[in-house]
Amino acid sequence: MPGGGRAPDLPLLHSGQAGPHRAEPLVRRLGDPVHGRPAGTPGGRRRPGPRAQLRRLDDPGAVVPRPAQDPGHPAGLEAAHASGPGALPGAPGPEVARLVRPSAPGALYHAHHRGHRPQAGHGGGRRRRRFALKLLAVNWRDIGDPLGGGAELHLHHILKGAAAAGWEVDLVCSSYPGAAAEETIDGVHIRRHGHWAVANFVLPPLVRRMLRSRRYDLLVEDINKIPFYTPLYRGSTPLVAIVPHLFGRTVYRETNPLTATYVYGAESLIPRLYRDVDFEVISPSTRDDLVARGLDPARIRTIYCGMDHERFTLADPPARATEPLVVTWSRLRRYKSLDVALHAFARIHRDMPAARMLVMGRGPDEGRLRRLCTRLGLDDWVEFRGFQPWDELVRTLHQCRVFLNPSPKEGWGLTVIEANQCGLPVVASDRPGLKDSVRDGETGLLVPYGDPAAMADAALGLLRDEDRWLAMSDAARRWAGSFSWQRCVEESLTLFDQVATGKKRL
Template identity: 30%
Template structure:
């Protein structure tokens, strides 16, 4: 894409971001961060921005945050009617709609003018997740809406995926037949240089505890935190000092606490719930290894966040996670299987191997340097620039200027991270 010439290329533009949840929602995660960053980018480019979202318990109907007007209404399902009414009310003045798909999008093209630029953002394909969360009739409806209705409604609208895996899933699972651009996530990685001579790097490296594991993110079924707990149980005699910090909240919290108690892990696992940023940073500075056992991700946001603190990740080799981990360098990918018992064994073996590897200071240093270098390439400022460019390009296309080819955004560090081979016996 061409470079945006002005700092306010969207001055005088009215934009709306329609997202199922906002950052203050109790179930907010990486997709909410992405939606808010898109809103922030449009605001910085001069647009008047409104954020249309569901209303969680205790949330106000209207807020003003960072110059962005937040309007909340409806719950998990009522939100879609609220979004439709909100778009229809703004139809005459609306220039841009950013429409992230959180399983089911808002189908915004049905409620806005043809001259309104619409950008569909897809984090990952939810076909299998519908069967995990809903009874069969509702799951089949959700699958049809994502696989058939979404493709038809957004056929002539700009589409963005957050990773190569997501784009591949769209083509293979949804039979998507329109071009798909890629705009990756950013991260608020700390400014820690990877070089051994840098004092901040040396201090951060020395703070690592080789027996400290970390899980970051929402506690929902498809994150499979229970697999990590069972791995802790399997390793309890081999590594008596091993401890797991679980940082996040969600509907699975009580169940996971019960599993930990049942596995006699009460003194080995700490469930921190939702934590302040300072507490999360302290946990990130201490941990030596991050584990992500999710069934699927659009992009490993927590993986990159951990990498920014020099923490490699053990994760299943599934969409999204394979995009955010350089296998053998910034972490280790575990071959996946439809049999969860097989996944459990492989995940436990991979955690054991990674911990053995990271016991050696030299190996830990290589993982630290590779991870921080990798994370440094994923900035929100880069995402902001590409997000605004795409909107400007789409608005020009609606005026008859040919669109630019869909882009694939890769950070500069994609070839820069030093290699960390698989587990070794070196000490």
């Protein structure tokens, strides 16, 4: 991604799953997903506990007009997010169908070993025939990992779509307690190896061996903060790097200087080692970050995350709370700057004494935030909810009136879109990722980062003006409705096909 990265985007809000705040070395934890919650339990996952199918909602309705934001996405969001009429939920869209191989099952076509590809015909506007690819992906975690989040959800949707289109898909990632060494989920064959804390050391040799023995058409690396440096050992295999977002100097807000310097240094090698690689990013902000680091903008494609509409839509939603109810929802980590939201709520409560605040999510910063709440005299007005089952989470969001997101940086801000789907306007920092997911003045308001007074004033303006709040609530729902996992998969597979076949430079 958003989308815990992605999203955005995007805390562990599922019952029966481990919290993310156990005392562990940081290292990989710095790459925890955008919004820090498990990505769900798709069909085929062999673990005890409730299952949640990955779904989408086609033809979500009117789209809030928005001009094109990114040269790599010239059609703008309206065209990119449009879903075809009559499409069945869960079925591959027209673009995915065009990527299914026409040959018999098992007859794989290795695109990068051929000089040309068969054509469907000549003239008459007939499309060139496309063949399924043999794809290898590498990521820190997979969709079944209890500590997986937005980045894992985003990648799984893409890989699941590739498998549905007839592609052969393998994923290499770290293991976790109780996980099988090999497992197939939604057509994606997963090979787990080693502990997440050393995944960037133990996974590359496995990836190298698989590339040499199986001759893949494409390698996909999900760079979730710390890279695997696949350009050093990919050989001649075409490569796409997916980047939700990078930490940059933000990492120094999260951890000690030694660990932060390690992560910062790992990221700093990306421009040199990946200079000839094609990238997929989830927001214009991430694209701008990579360009500023020296990467070629012509090789960076912005493909927006999707949205699980059915999960956040209620046929009979509860009424909004009678008192002003403010919520912040995130993994509780220091760099998320949730202390800014608490200081902002102290100002809101001073002007509106009936106002209450919910802090949803868990994380290692919870103790510090609780102590701050006590110092501000807000213990009776702020409730730390921890994680919640999905049905409770969604009902809670429908009862709130304003969502505060004070983060200094996100890949996209998937929790923003999820809150929007519940009709919840957002007041957020005017920072990378959030300035993409929040439409300032329409679906929410952007304020300077680290300014609790500005955040409080913006929230108070919405809480006091019912007509303005209703207009933003309606616009927020329409904006969230414009995002589709089907569209994300279609654009991603088209990109993968182009890179694997050498059809064109982005």
